[in-house]
Every structure is written in C-alpha cells, then in structure tokens.
Amino acid sequence: MINLTRLLKLRLTSTSCCIRPIRITSLDARSLFTWFLGGEKHASIILWRNTQISTRIFAGVTVIWFLFECIGYHLLTFVCHFLILSLTTVFLWFNLASYINVSPPKLPEVTPPDELFVNCLLLLRSIINRAFTSFQDVASGKDLKKFLKVIAVLWVLSVIGSWFSFLTLLYLLFVMLMTAPMLYEKNEDAVDIYAEKFVV
Numbered sequence: 001m002i003n004l005t006r007l008l009k010l011r012l013t014s015t016s017c018c019i020r021p022i023r024i025t026s027l028d029a030r031s032l033f034t035w036f037l038g039g040e041k042h043a044s045i046i047l048w049r050n051t052q053i054s055t056r057i058f059a060g061v062t063v064i065w066f067l068f069e070c071i072g073y074h075l076l077t078f079v080c081h082f083l084i085l086s087l088t089t090v091f092l093w094f095n096l097a098s099y100i101n102v103s104p105p106k107l108p109e110v111t112p113p114d115e116l117f118v119n120c121l122l123l124l125r126s127i128i129n130r131a132f133t134s135f136q137d138v139a140s141g142k143d144l145k146k147f148l149k150v151i152a153v154l155w156v157l158s159v160i161g162s163w164f165s166f167l168t169l170l171y172l173l174f175v176m177l178m179t180a181p182m183l184y185e186k187n188e189d190a191v192d193i194y195a196e197k198f199v200v
Contacts, residue, residue, distance in 0.1 A: 065171040
C-alpha cells in the first residue's frame with residue numbers, strides 16, 4: 001500500500017493545492033488504497049488476490065491485442081464476425097429448440113438506471129473541465145518550469161509513441177496497471193524508501 005503517512009507529512013504548497021499533514025494509520029491507508037482501486041472486488045482483481053479472474057482478464061486482453069496487432073485483424077471485421085457467429089447461434093437455437101425439447105433463448109432486456117448515465121456524464125464533464133483548467137494553467141506561462149516540464153514529457157511521449165502502435169501502447173499500459181499494484185504490495189517497504197528519496 002502507498003505509505004500515505006510519509007507522503008502526507010511532506011507539505012506541498014502551490015497556488016492550486018495545499019496539503020497539510022494529517023495522521024493516517026496503516027489500516028486507514030489500506031482501506032484508502034482499496035477505495036482508490038474501486039473497492040474490495042476490483043482491488044482483489046488488480047492486486048492478483050483473485051488469480052483466476054485476473055488471469056482470465058489478462059489472457060483475454062492479450063488475445064485481443066494479439067489478434068489486432070500481430071495478426072492484423074481489424075475492429076470492424078472482428079465485430080462483424082462476432083455478430084455473424086452470435087446471430088447464427090441464436091438462429092439455430094430458436095429453430096432447433098422444438099426438436100430437442102429445449103426452450104428457446106430469451107434475450108435479456110438491459111435497463112440500466114438513469115442515474116448511472118447522469119453520473120457518468122457529470123464525471124466526464126468534471127474530468128474535461130479539470131483538463132481544460134490544467135491546460136490553461138500550464139499554457140498561461142505563469143510557471144515557466146512547469147510549462148517546460150510538460151513540454152518535455154509530451155515530447156518524450158511522442159517519441160515513445162512513434163516506436164509503437166497505439167494499440168500496443170494501450171496494451172503495455174494495461175500490463176503495467178495490472179502488475180504494478182501487485183508488485184508494489186509485495187515490495188512496499190523498498191519502494192517507499194526509493195519514492196521518499198525521489199520525492200524529497
């Protein structure tokens with residue numbers, strides 16, 4: 001888990017934020033980290049505590065990446081083949097159901113709550129507004145050091161992006177997101193020591 005006690009003792013001050021040191025116990029830090037990962041169920045998948053589900057997700061994403069990147073399969077072709085297979089299966093099931101004494105399939109009706117869409121749109125709006133605010137803060141030139149750092153990071157990302165396709169970069173990001181929390185949890189003390197040296 002992230003050693004929040006050490007990190008929050010560092011006092012960060014800028015025009016946009018001010019974090020004051022607060023006391024957090026180890027239990028609070030673990031529950032905060034679990035909340036940050038999306039709850040206990042998501043945390044168990046991301047931290048590979050539920051290895052069966054984590055392995056399935058990792059294998060599924062790897063197969064999709066292999067289909068699109070290595071074999072050269074295209075998204076539209078994939079979607080059409082998937083729909084052809086699904087339609088054929090349901091067609092055969094409907095027509096053969098009476099012969100083999102099986103009830104025909106009843107396709108589920110999807111009725112997500114309206115609140116879900118409203119909350120997603122509100123979240124998207126706040127993310128876009130924060131991005132525009134950050135962009136404006138950096139582009140205004142008030143903090144030249146921050147401006148130059150952002151330009152340097154974007155340039156490095158553009159160079160890295162030229163080495164890989166977009167899908168491969170997404171796959172590498174997925175691999176890092178699936179393995180980094182697990183590796184951090186296993187090597188927490190060593191990572192905290194290096195992170196503290198880097199931050200300070």
